[in-house]
Amino acid sequence: xxxxxxxxxxxxxxxxxxxxxxxxxxxxxxxxxxxxxxxxxxxxxxxxxxxxxxxxxxxxxxxxxxxxxxxxxxxxxxxxxxxxxxxxxxxxxxxxxxxxxxxxxxxxxxxxxxxxxxxxxxxxxxxxxxxxxxxxxxxxxxxxxxxxxxxxxxxxxxxxxxxxxxxxxxxxxxxxxxxxxxxxxxxxxxxxxxxxxxxxxxxxxxxxxxxxxxxxxxxxxxxxxxxxxxxxxxxxxxxxxxxxxxxxxxxxxxxxxxxxxxxxxxxxxxxxxxxxxxxxxxxxxxxxxxxxxxxxxxxxxxxxxxxxxxxxxxxxxxxxxxxxxxxxxxxxxxxxxxxxxxxxxxxxxxxxxxxxxxxxxxxxxxxxxxxxxxxxxxxxxxxxxxxxxxxxxxxxxxxxxxxxxxxxxxxxxxxxxxxxxxxxxxxxxxxxxxxxxxxxxxxxxxxxxxxxxxxxxxxxxxxxxxxxxxxxxxxxxxxxxxxxxxxxxxxxxxxxxxxxxxxxxxxxxxxxxxxxxxxxxx
Amino acid sequence: xxxxxxxxxxxxxxxxxxxxxxxxxxxxxxxxxxxxxxxxxxxxxxxxxxxxxxxxxxxxxxxxxxxxxxxxxxxxxxxxxxxxxxxxxxxxxxxxxxxxxxxxxxxxxxxxxxxxxxxxxxxxxxxxxxxxxxxxxxxxxxxxxxxxxxxxxxxxxxxxxxxxxxxxxxxxxxxxxxxxxxxxxxxxxxxxxxxxxxxxxxxxxxxxxxxxxxxxxxxxxxxxxxxxxxxxxxxxxxxxxxxxxxxxxxxxxxxxxxxxxxxxxxxxxxxxxxxxxxxxxxxxxxxxxxxxxxxxxxxxxxxxxxxxxxxxxxxxxxxxxxxxxxxxxxxxxxxxxxxxxxxxxxxxxxxxxxxxxxxxxxxxxxxx
Numbered sequence: 078x079x080x081x082x083x084x085x086x087x088x089x090x091x092x093x094x095x096x097x098x099x100x101x102x103x104x105x106x107x108x109x110x111x112x113x114x115x116x117x118x119x120x121x122x123x124x125x126x127x128x129x130x131x132x133x134x135x136x137x138x139x140x141x142x143x144x145x146x147x148x149x150x151x152x153x154x155x156x157x158x159x160x161x162x163x164x165x166x167x168x169x170x171x172x173x174x175x176x177x178x179x180x181x182x183x184x185x186x187x188x189x190x191x192x193x194x195x196x197x198x199x200x201x202x203x204x205x206x207x208x209x210x211x212x213x214x215x216x217x218x219x220x221x222x223x224x225x226x227x228x229x230x231x232x233x234x235x236x237x238x239x240x241x242x243x244x245x246x247x248x249x250x251x252x253x254x255x256x257x258x259x260x261x262x263x264x265x266x267x268x269x270x271x272x273x274x275x276x277x278x279x280x281x282x283x284x285x286x287x288x289x290x291x292x293x294x295x296x297x298x299x300x301x302x303x304x305x306x307x308x309x310x311x312x313x314x315x316x317x318x319x320x321x322x323x324x325x326x327x328x329x330x331x332x333x334x335x336x337x338x339x340x341x342x343x344x345x346x347x348x349x350x351x352x353x354x355x356x357x358x359x360x361x362x363x364x365x366x367x368x369x370x371x372x373x374x375x376x377x378x379x380x381x382x383x384x385x386x387x388x389x390x391x392x393x394x395x396x397x398x399x400x401x402x403x404x405x406x407x408x409x410x411x412x413x414x415x416x417x418x419x420x421x422x423x424x425x426x427x428x429x430x431x432x433x434x435x436x437x438x439x440x441x442x443x444x445x446x447x448x449x450x451x452x453x454x455x456x457x458x459x460x461x462x463x464x465x466x467x468x469x470x471x472x473x474x475x476x477x478x479x480x481x482x483x484x485x486x487x488x489x490x491x492x493x494x495x496x497x498x499x500x501x502x503x504x505x506x507x508x509x510x511x512x513x514x515x516x517x518x519x520x521x522x523x524x525x526x527x528x529x530x531x532x533x534x535x536x537x538x539x540x541x542x543x544x545x546x547x548x549x550x551x552x553x554x555x556x557x558x559x560x561x562x563x564x565x566x567x568x569x570x571x572x573x574x575x576x577x578x579x580x581x582x583x584x585x586x587x588x589x590x591x592x593x594x595x596x597x598x599x
Numbered sequence: 600x601x602x603x604x605x606x607x608x609x610x611x612x613x614x615x616x617x618x619x620x621x622x623x624x625x626x627x628x629x630x631x632x633x634x635x636x637x638x639x640x641x642x643x644x645x646x647x648x649x650x651x652x653x654x655x656x657x658x659x660x661x662x663x664x665x666x667x668x669x670x671x672x673x674x675x676x677x678x679x680x681x682x683x684x685x686x687x688x689x690x691x692x693x694x695x696x697x698x699x700x701x702x703x704x705x706x707x708x709x710x711x712x713x714x715x716x717x718x719x720x721x722x723x724x725x726x727x728x729x730x731x732x733x734x735x736x737x738x739x740x741x742x743x744x745x746x747x748x749x750x751x752x753x754x755x756x757x758x759x760x761x762x763x764x765x766x767x768x769x770x771x772x773x774x775x776x777x778x779x780x781x782x783x784x785x786x787x788x789x790x791x792x793x794x795x796x797x798x799x800x801x802x803x804x805x806x807x808x809x810x811x812x813x814x815x816x817x818x819x820x821x822x823x824x825x826x827x828x829x830x831x832x833x834x835x836x837x838x839x840x841x842x843x844x845x846x847x848x849x850x851x852x853x854x855x856x857x858x859x860x861x862x863x864x865x866x867x868x869x870x871x872x873x874x875x876x877x878x879x880x881x882x883x884x885x886x887x888x889x890x891x892x893x894x895x896x897x898x899x900x901x902x903x904x905x906x907x908x909x910x911x912x913x914x915x916x917x918x919x920x921x922x923x924x925x926x927x928x929x930x931x932x933x934x935x936x937x938x939x940x941x942x943x944x945x946x947x948x949x950x951x952x953x954x955x956x957x958x959x960x961x962x963x964x965x966x967x
Contacts, residue, residue, distance in 0.1 A: 141611030494661030502674040559651035
């Protein structure tokens, strides 16, 4: 089953550990896909990490860049990758050869929790290949849930597809186009898989249900035609048809957030171009759930590795090594928010609150600090609650619902910003409201701007018009210009984006030669 | 072990090479690479190669952190770009450090400045013998046994003699099947070259002038090293008298006093006499000064030494005149007068750091 030329199967003592930890994890109620562990040397690890966990991807220089950085920081001793796990059914996880046994145990426990998260968090339903992306209710699952998530194969197929195009058209051409597509990679609609709309791929030709505009004639010999199909009747038919013909449709009818899909459907792409674009889009959607649940996912895995290791897995001699490593993972640095730390603490906080009954209206309305401090209704609902949370939330809703003022104080969370006056980053506030706002701002749409396609025939010249839903922060101008250039490359006509710069509505437009910025009203 | 990533890594290196080439002039004139030279590698900072996307502008720089401190306190004293962690999204300008070998850097320089390969004077007498494994033979020591060929031979024999059974594919080589690697001894002429750097360190040469010399000689060194195996460098500094020094001293000494250029040329000629027989060596004297010489007489004796002793033995003679506020800049004019017709003498005026690139091209563009 190995994906590599080398033998990457676990040695026997690690297999035994795996079985033991797997049993412990199940005992705690974790529910995961089968997990295949492989053991890799550091350069294999770096390679796979550069391919974001997959043994095989399409050829592109940025994996090489990633690889160079990873290997360099490993060689200089700055960082090393302990574990990697891919959302696949069965899941693949990698252990680094030469790590201590304690480390390997930690990684295994961590991995099982990740895989439990992959399987149970609703966001990841969009990666079920057998659902074809049309999931209306992500929470409802079949009895024995065993989805098709063979993404390793799919990514490898993508690689083969792109390689074929490279053989035909040359690496430079394809790679340049991939670069353009990657510029647009974030222009997708994270919720599209749950909108119940048809699957993203529409290979099957859309059914043509528009009536043909030909007029119905009775069969007749030519010299009889004038009598059997008199001109008046034909004329009447023509009129009727005209009336029935739908008014000119606006494209798109609704503003469309899935810009990539829109381009696939409407841009004048050559075969290879649309194939490449489609690959890029599918992969962008694959990675979306992981970006939506970074804090939750890492928090969940850390919660469980810590619980399993300290309660069941380790013996006394290993605990110090474990604690040291765990402390490294949980470390916070000024100006950084460690998703592992924030996540794990939030889960613990939720567990405690639901154990003690610190939720609901009564709790919210209680003003007396003393009562609140000693509030304990001994409900014991904590464990149940966090299992529910891991299934039904993503980072945004997780923070929105469970971040409390007490938590912010206890964990010394602050917001910071750049002070132009002092030319440095400074702490701005420790107020709960500001902290929460900033956190949510960063997490909402992954901290990217909301952008939609509004018109494919702007100014009746076949120009593409996008709209940035300005929420108070301007676009970065130089990047916007280059992204427009990438769009022009795909759309092959001028492209504009309506946005606001310094409080004025403007249209940034690129026609393939020149960038322009004009006031914009609509 | 060969990795799949190698191909992608190669593509990335190509892109990096392109970036370096684009910015080469900047790197050269800023001289920042000179200080970043390790043993064989130069580490070059290039802006992170980034994929542009629609994203928010700088105003939202900042984020959420965790730890001690009051509002208004700096987030951290030394780190100007926090927020590169997962949840922070303040993107600083990321700098990517890439390591490039000196040789590659030199070839980038060569491409960018369109420098011709140097034509060896054809005097190389010294040659170097080494063994190269290039063939296969039937006898040899076991340590050189070629496993694959041996196996193939055995397989071939067994199939043709009908002893191979596909259901039990055991292949047993007999001594006649064995194949061994064999080698040839090849001799290659070794090109030998020496650069003799001479620099005026009299009072009028300031730090900036020396910096220019330093940068320029770094690149000349890099280019010639690529062209010749076994390049040697010698260093001479002079004011009114000349002496030979090591590299370190060459770049950092500051003397004061008068200038007698002929003293350096004499010393240069002596060094050649003693160590570098011209029929075996490619000789490159480079002289840098601010163009101020003590007297016309001395200039004349310089010309004489050049004509009589240096030029006949050297591949070329390069003179770079660095502009300084104190120098008269007369020397280059005198040289021009005497050697206008002689293409073995290359003269270049270096006004400031930006002129270094042009000057390198002047010196090395002839392929001598």
